[in-house]
Amino acid sequence: MAGGAVSIRGVDKYFGDFHVLKNINLEIKENEFFSILGPSGCGKTTLLRIIAGLEDVDSGDVLLDGKSIVHLPPNKRPVNTIFQNYALFPHLTVYENIAFPLRLKKLPEHEIKERVGWLLNLVRLEEHAKKKPHQLSGGQKQRVSLARALANEPRVLLLDEPVSALDAKLRQELLIELDNLHDKVGITFIYVTHDQAEAISISDHVAVMNNGEVVQYGTPFEIYESPANSFVATFIGETNLMKGDVVDLLSENYVVVEFPLLGQIICYRDKPVSVGETVLVTLRPEKIRITHNKPTFTDSTPVNLLHGRVDEAIYMGYQTKYFVRTDEGYILRVYKQHASYLLDEKIIQWKDEVFLFWNPDDSFIVEVERG
Known part of the structure; x- marks a missing residue:
């Protein structure tokens, strides 16, 4: 055929x-x-x-x-x-x-x-x-x-x-x-x-x-x-969709966006924007890393880092879905994949204090509100 x-x-x-x-x-x-x-x-x-x-x-x-x-x-x-x-x-x-x-x-x-x-x-x-x-x-x-x-x-x-x-x-x-x-x-x-x-x-x-x-x-x-x-x-998968205002242009690749109840986040600048404009930013839950201990970063690559507490944890076998309330009060969805089972790993549970971090390339602008 x-x-x-x-x-x-x-x-x-x-x-x-x-x-x-x-x-x-x-x-x-x-x-x-x-x-x-x-x-x-x-x-x-x-x-x-x-x-x-x-x-x-x-x-x-x-x-x-x-x-x-x-x-x-x-x-x-x-x-x-x-x-x-x-x-x-x-x-x-x-x-x-x-x-x-x-x-x-x-x-x-x-x-x-x-x-x-x-x-x-x-x-x-x-x-x-x-x-x-x-x-x-x-x-x-x-x-x-x-x-x-x-x-x-x-x-x-x-x-x-x-x-x-x-x-x-x-x-x-x-x-x-x-x-x-x-x-x-x-x-x-x-x-x-x-x-x-x-x-x-x-x-x-x-x-x-x-x-x-x-x-x-x-x-x-x-x-x-x-x-x-x-x-x-x-519509395609799940995401954290956040609305905020552009407060700084770091470079031709990155901007700083201020979000209510979340603070300032570095986002990928994939659309032309100016300071003061309101934008919608997407961040997939599986792109966010979650740990008990504050991570250290050895190079100068920008990283977004937040602190919060687990509001809810839903174990699904191949992954756990976490709903984390940041210190400012915003709730982020975070998905942790279970690629292997480590007996000595401390499992993140409900009410645990945690750190969230991700590459700014993964939080990017999908819409710009003008006028």
């Missing part, structure tokens, strides 16, 4: 007076695993349906390998869609569900048998070929849907929240299978989800949507480590 490159150019869509999609522009490379991520109602499923041909555009164009497909009906587009509700034929066996699109094309029986056999092997359902959908688990049903969608050898596979109906463990298992399947079949996957963990764990690139607009596009690393604004910072 060969994947196709999809271009979304200036797409607008209205439902009545409601502007669902606002000038959407995206370039999705051939063979990549691309995710469209956003909250419910942001327009991501509508965009997927437009690519599939299930919705018309009010303006703009959709191109596949450089050729417009916006006027083609769904059955003429080399695109298949997988929905979260499986959409299997209940009266047909697994084998016949997968064979259905091939029979519509009137392929010879030996060709159908060979292709369905290959697909059953691909999704690891050979032993379930004669079962009906009601005899399968949720994960198995979704694998049947995947196999059936791949039967026609589409150039693009559209996946509309395909694992949302499964429990947490099954979701993780199917995500890994999807990633492996993508590597094996080599076609373009466009995956719609509201779950940021899903999107950043399996995607080559991610488009984050909000209120009908693409607010950031990039690799999962770029989206998580360098959010474009406060919405992305809070």
